[in-house]
């Protein structure tokens with residue numbers, strides 16, 4: 001499948017184009033989820049994974065934190081590192097106290113297969129009552145063997161009690177699809193619905209602490225704008241595995257740095273946007289009409305397609321990419337004062353307990369002030385295009401520096417805080433005392449020359 005068709009509130013539709021990027025093609029493939037999961041499982045087994053069947057139930061703890069689980073069949077499962085890939089309601093996350101449920105952006109979605117030949121993916125934002133937009137969206141996606149996938153999902157913020165609305169409104173949504181003309185007939189009987197939770201926008205979940213890492217939905221990586229999370233689950237799973245292979249002691253730090261660089265810039269802005277939109281259904285109804293107005297939608301649709309699918313990173317140069325870049329630059333400024341962005345700032349700052357956790361320092365450990373490890377996340381000193389960063393070898397050579405990770409490639413646009421929301425990189429240090437760690441981080445940072453569009457900046 002290629003472009004998607006989006007209906008926002010009215011019967012006006014906008015065709016969102018699918019562009020080939022530098023790192024992705026201009027099309028996607030659809031297949032039943034069970035088949036897709038089986039392919040992933042077979043690939044893992046072929047790569048040497050050992051299959052263990054059973055539900056993990058009770059945590060096994062040691063002085064260093066979570067060490068494994070009792071399985072439902074009564075057996076023990078222990079490991080050097082536990083990676084929770086167990087979905088939105090992750091048992092691993094709960095057992096390791098990594099979730100603050102009062103801050104999570106929850107969603108719930110139901111879907112079914114119906115007999116219908118559908119050529120393009122349809123995304124439908126809809127008003128069951130005039131001027132009160134449904135707090136989510138529905139879809140009709142091409143499938144295989146003459147079947148299409150139809151579904152309805154909604155955002156709930158921190159209150160999971162409203163999830164039943166997805167089921168309650170499903171039949172009315174099918175009628176709406178018929179009225180729009182995208183579904184040719186009503187199914188003779190209600191199709192079997194499958195439902196599931198979505199944990200969106202990272203907020204409320206500390207994704208790594210000591211020897212426990214969370215990936216995919218367990219880490220809350222679902223895109224808050226369009227509700228998809230398969231790609232993030234696969235990519236974060238790989239990053240977690242690579243972080244462990246590079247050494248279990250620093251795996252949580254390494255993996256946290258990956259998430260901070262790869263997903264936090266987009267998710268922190270869009271989580272804040274989703275939260276704001278859910279509180280203002282009337283305003284969103286108005287916005288929906290504005291965005292689907294023919295002239296404006298024609299001008300914006302390319303950038304819309306890139307930004308809301310979080311595809312800016314690999315996008316090829318085009319006017320559509322420029323529009324998406326503008327949104328990506330404006331987003332942090334527009335959301336900088338909200339609670340959501342504050343959570344991200346705290347969760348990812350050097351002083352926060354969250355990063356202490358990521359570094360393996362227990363927050364309630366009275367000796368933590370003498371714990372000798374630290375990280376410095378550094379940003380761009382000014383706006384422009386990053387040309388390069390000489391001095392990396394010198395920075396790595398500073399005694400106490402364990403690692404330097406650069407997370408933005410040369411040639412990318414960068415901005416300083418507070419407008420910018422992306423770190424240029426991370427320095428990690430370990431030493432005998434916190435003072436030595438701080439000294440090492442500062443010394444290493446001063447070795448880096450951040451060159452922005454022809455202007456050198458020694459920091």
Ligand SMILES: Cc1cc2nc3c(=O)[nH]c(=O)nc-3n(C[C@H](O)[C@H](O)[C@H](O)COP(=O)(O)OP(=O)(O)OC[C@H]3O[C@@H](n4cnc5c(N)ncnc54)[C@H](O)[C@@H]3O)c2cc1C
Nearest residue numbers: 055056085086087091109110111196216217228229230233
């Ligand atoms: C209706 C619906 C439609 C969606 N459509 C799309 C889409 O079109 N595109 C897209 O990208 N995303 C979609 N998503 C989101 C997507 O399904 C998730 O983001 C993705 O599956 C996350 O993968 P995961 O491996 O992190 O978690 P999951 O796919 O939830 O896998 C977690 C696994 O852990 C297992 N597990 C849970 N608890 C335990 C336990 N205690 N012991 C042992 N095992 C356990 C579960 O059985 C499950 O197999 C949709 C979600 C829903 C609900």
